[in-house]
Amino acid sequence: MNDFSDLLAANRTFAQDFDLGGFDGVAHAGVAIVTCMDSRINPLKMLGLEYGDAKIFRNPGGRVTTAALEALVLGAHLLGVNRILIVPHTRCAMARFSEAELRDKVSESMGVDASWQQFHVIPDQVAALEEDVQTVRSHPLIPASVAVGGFVYDVDTGLLDQKF
Template identity: 50%
Template structure:
C-alpha cells in the first residue's frame, strides 16, 4: 500500500480516472510540436499555448535547459513521435536564473541539508537570453537532428501569462 503522504494524489487520480477521455489517443505529437520548458508549477504548457492533450511532446526540467537528455529525447520525438518543430520556453522569475552558479546551489544544499550534490550539474543560468540562444544552437547543430528542423525560443512571463518570442 502507498504511504499516506500520497493519499491526496491517489484520491484525485481516482476521480480523474472516472472522467478519463483520452483512451486511444495516438502517441505522436498531433501538431508536430516539442516544447522544452521548466518544471515550475506556474507553467501550464497546454493552456498557455492553445494546445490540447496529444498536440505536443512536453519536456520539462529545472530551467528549461537543453541538456544531453533533452537532446536524446528530441531525437526520439523527431524520428518516432511526429515532431517537426521545437520551442524552448524558459520563464521569468526562474530559480535557476536567480542563483549565481551551480557552486552556489551546491553550497546552499550542503549548508542547509548536509547533502553533497557536487556529482550533479544543475545548469544554472546567469544570462537567460544568452543561455536560451545557446540552447537553441545546441538543437540546431545536433548531428542526429535533421537540417531544417524548425527551432524557436521564447520567454514565458509567470506574472502576465504572455509568451515573448526571442529575436535572434
C-alpha cells in the same frame, strides 16, 4: 511509506471520466516543448494546445540537456514533431541564484553538506537560450525541416517573447 492518498483519490476521480485510452502518442500539433519544471508554467495552455498535441520535456531552467536532445530526436523521427520550442522563464531560480547560493540553500534545508551537488545555474539566460537553440538546430539527427525557436515565458503576464 509517504502519504499519497490525496493524489490517488484525485487520480481515481480523473480516471472515472477518462476517455483518452488508446491514444497513439504522436504530437498531433507537431510541437515539442523544452521548458522549466516551474509549476507556474502550463506548457499546453500557454500555447492553446490540448492533450496529445505536444511532447513536453521539463527540467530545472528549461535547458537543452543530453536527455532533452534525446527526446527531441525521438520526437522528430517517431512522434510527429516538426516544431520545437525552447522556453525558459522569467524569475527562474536557476538564473537568479549562483551555484554556491543553491548549494547553501540545499545544505541548510537538508542539514548536510551539498557542496558536491551540481545545479547548472544559468548566469545569462538569453545567452544560454541562444546556445540551446543553436545546439538543436545544428544537431545531426534533427532534420533541418524542423523549426526551432527560443522564447522566454513571462510568469507574471503569461506572454511568450520570441528571442531566436
